[in-house]
Amino acid sequence: MADLKVNVAGVEFSNPLIAASGRFGFGREYNEFYPLSVLGGISCKGITLKKRDGNPPPRIAETPSGILNAVGLQNPGVDHFIEKDLPWLKEQDTVIIANIAGNTEEDYCMMAEKFSDSDVDMIEMNISCPNVKSGGVQFGTSCATVGAITKAVRAKCKKPLIVKLSPNVANIADIALSAEAEGADALSMINTLTGMRIDINTRRPIIRNNTGGLSGPAVFPVAVRMVWQAASAVKIPIIGMGGISTWQDAVEMLIAGATALQIGTVLFSDPYAPVKICEGLSKFMDENGIKSISEISGTIKPW
Amino acid sequence: MKYDAQAFELISNKEIANGIFDWTVKNKSLSSIAQPGQFAHIAVPGKTLRRPISICDTDGENLRLVFQVKGQGTEIMSQLKEGASVDIIAPLGNGFKIEKGKKYCFIGGGIGVPPMLYAAKAACKPLVITGFRSKDFVILQDDFKSIGADLVLATDDGSTGIHGFVTDVLKERINEVDEICACGPFPMLRAVAQAAKENNKPCQVSLEERMGCGVGACLVCACKVKRANGEEEYLHVCKNGPVFNAEEVVF
Structure with missing residues (x-):
């Protein structure tokens, strides 16, 4: 029987599948389908210092093999989360990752401080949300800003720090190196690609925010390429995500250089996807005499 | 589970x-x-x-x-x-709350008519008002008749039934009922809610919004509601709705 355990920045996961931030809320809804311990971990819905209402609807549009979304970080705020949701999450026997977002560097630092004193296992710094007016992706698109905010948050963060990268950049390897140089313990990538759809009858964008973040199988090849480029540049582990829908996709993303994986959009069509992907992964490993996930990670043989 | x-x-x-x-x-x-x-x-x-x-x-x-x-x-x-x-x-989601002993009016507009059938079955001799664009889109009339509903058909163009909107019929007959349940296009729901409010009748509306997970996790199907303290916030059609108290909905 294959061992699906992985270790990211000193934190052990029972399997490499982590629910991606934004698709999974704070876990309670999917706990109605299966015990959350089937997941290696949960990256919680992005949390901000104060409660946020999010964007007006519509917040979602379907695309060929994917979706656009612009929720705009609707969340109850960090204090509410720590008090009301975290204690329950910590009982679910899975790794809990706090995904933090903010408008300013100070916001991120205060969030990191608050979560450092909480029971979360890791902190994922979201500097790649394309759907908010200030903050978010504006920190994630240049090496200088990625480096500066990573350095500032690192100084306040006592938990393992994951920096979540945007694909909306010219050179992902340089961005990854900047985060690593300033103290990131791991990277997660890719966040969504900025996209747009227009209703041809009304000539209005389908999403009220005009643009939204593209996710799902449509972005998978982009994600594989970027994980490969970043993994070739840095030594810290990478959590790969972007359109993973099947166990074959999971293997492919691991081969490209990922240590662990996040899945999101596939949950819309199949809430049981994490269970099925784990089963497929385990069978693949058994059939190929692979004893651990680390024997797959980064084994790409590029031409 | x-x-x-x-x-x-x-x-x-x-x-x-x-x-x-x-x-x-x-x-x-x-x-x-x-x-x-x-x-x-x-x-x-x-x-x-x-x-x-x-x-x-x-x-x-x-x-x-x-x-x-x-x-x-x-x-x-x-x-x-x-x-x-x-x-x-x-x-x-959360459906319509149908109480025994109350006289209900169920209003459906277009593709908002189907959920009213199952709802009407749960009530005693309800008034059912169905509205469609034209005769080509009329559905479920025999089904409503077979459950003993007092059925009214209206079309926007008058090609069959009453020539007019469901709200025209509602305003004429609102005194006959204790509570209203409605599903249909947003402007129709707004007009129904307004008529209900003017006549002090409780009203439940079923809302629609582009949806993702369907269980309340992804937060995309947002709809704005007003709380008792006057504060407005986004709830979600899939988990908090699709049926809301019309008084709470910010139309």
Whole structure:
């Protein structure tokens, strides 16, 4: 029987599948389908210092093999989360990752401080949300800003720090190196690609925010390429995500250089996807005499 | 464990009006627990998103779902053959609250009519007002008659039934009823809610919004509500609704 355990920045996961931030809320809804311990971990819905209402609807549009979304970080705020949701999450026997977002560097630092004193296992710094007016992706698109905010948050963060990268950049390897140089313990990538759809009858964008973040199988090849480029540049582990829908996709993303994986959009069509992907992964490993996930990670043989 | 996604057999698929399809899905486990106003989230082959379809009726053995072809997803659904396997998460959301002893008025506009059938079955001799664009889109009239509803048909163009809107009929007959339940286009719901408020009648409305997960996790199907303290906030059609107290909805 294959061992699906992985270790990211000193934190052990029972399997490499982590629910991606934004698709999974704070876990309670999917706990109605299966015990959350089937997941290696949960990256919680992005949390901000104060409660946020999010964007007006519509917040979602379907695309060929994917979706656009612009929720705009609707969340109850960090204090509410720590008090009301975290204690329950910590009982679910899975790794809990706090995904933090903010408008300013100070916001991120205060969030990191608050979560450092909480029971979360890791902190994922979201500097790649394309759907908010200030903050978010504006920190994630240049090496200088990625480096500066990573350095500032690192100084306040006592938990393992994951920096979540945007694909909306010219050179992902340089961005990854900047985060690593300033103290990131791991990277997660890719966040969504900025996209747009227009209703041809009304000539209005389908999403009220005009643009939204593209996710799902449509972005998978982009994600594989970027994980490969970043993994070739840095030594810290990478959590790969972007359109993973099947166990074959999971293997492919691991081969490209990922240590662990996040899945999101596939949950819309199949809430049981994490269970099925784990089963497929385990069978693949058994059939190929692979004893651990680390024997797959980064084994790409590029031409 | 409250939710499950399961494959069920499509036992009948009929086009009952212009672009409107009537599915019967063999589904004992879900049809026996479904409440009026709840919905089924249906996986569409080749599509990333499921399609939320309100429950039109159930007989404890089968689930009846009536939908209109609006885009590629519903087009694919309309072409599924009898015997096909359909992956469904249901029943989802909060439905209509129907109390015994009250006289209800159920109002449906267009493709908002189907969920009113199951709701009307739960009430005693209800007034049912159905509105459609024209005679080509009229559905479910015999079904409402067979459950003993006091049925009114209205069309926007007068091609059959009363020439006018459902709200015109409601205003004339609102004194006959204790409570109103409505499903249909947003402007219709706004007008129904307004009429209910002016006449001090409680009103429940079933809302629609582009939806993702269907269970309340992804937060995309937002709708604005006003709390008792006057504060406005976004709730979600799939988990907090689809049925809301009209007083709370910010139209």
